Amino acid sequence: MSLTGLFLVVFLCVHLFVNLLTLVDADGSTFNTVAHFMGTNIIMSVMQWVLGAGFILHMLWATVLTLKNRAARPVKYEVSTNSDTSWSSQNMFISGATVLAFLVLHLVNYFYKIKFTELIESGQMSEFELVTSIFQPQYWYFSVIYIISFILLGLHLNHSFQSSFQTLGLNNTSWLPRLKFIGTLYAIVIAVGFSIIPIFFLMKALL
Numbered sequence: 001m002s003l004t005g006l007f008l009v010v011f012l013c014v015h016l017f018v019n020l021l022t023l024v025d026a027d028g029s030t031f032n033t034v035a036h037f038m039g040t041n042i043i044m045s046v047m048q049w050v051l052g053a054g055f056i057l058h059m060l061w062a063t064v065l066t067l068k069n070r071a072a073r074p075v076k077y078e079v080s081t082n083s084d085t086s087w088s089s090q091n092m093f094i095s096g097a098t099v100l101a102f103l104v105l106h107l108v109n110y111f112y113k114i115k116f117t118e119l120i121e122s123g124q125m126s127e128f129e130l131v132t133s134i135f136q137p138q139y140w141y142f143s144v145i146y147i148i149s150f151i152l153l154g155l156h157l158n159h160s161f162q163s164s165f166q167t168l169g170l171n172n173t174s175w176l177p178r179l180k181f182i183g184t185l186y187a188i189v190i191a192v193g194f195s196i197i198p199i200f201f202l203m204k205a206l207l
């Protein structure tokens, strides 16, 4: 769980950086250049398969662990919170499942259209136009679903970041608070960073 999770943590940093390039210039040329490079580079093509495997392993383990934990304690704790438990730590499976639902929608929105249709290759649209096309006022519900998903992703990451170090044994009393702080900072950067994209293009269309 920890290793696949940390791999996904790195993926999110790269993905956020590339997608924030949509904000750099009005015609999206910087984003299109980088997206084209990522889409045609052999290392990136291999990494896409590794990423897919990482996601699948992460979700399978999450399901197995949740079922095992439930089987080990069929009767819930009478008091389920103490000073060390937070909403996100108790609801990792629920926030993870919501992120999965978002991912299905997201892959249909972009990945499927880029890889399995002629939309980009035929020149009907650039990747930049495809990305921004769903963040328009008439499709406001996509922006709402995306932003809610980013907030849930942030909650998921807030707990998972520090708990993965704990699982790997890389923690002690002085490092744990620091790792918790870094995890929270990372979760905020990811949730806010991704949310800026739909908000920016919605505002641009409305103002």
Ligand code: HEM
Pocket: 015, 019, 035, 039, 048, 051, 099, 103, 106, 110, 111, 114, 115, 127, 131, 146, 150, 153, 194, 195, 197, 198
């Ligand atoms: C506003 C935010 C986001 C935008 C604009 C965006 C954009 C894109 C685009 C354009 C692609 C297709 C890339 C290609 O195949 O050439 C893609 C793929 C993908 N996205 Fe996102 N994304 C966003 C947020 C996220 C988030 C939060 C996650 C994870 C929870 C995510 C996970 C993925 C995955 C797994 C793929 C498929 C692998 C890949 O092609 O790199 N995305 N995204």
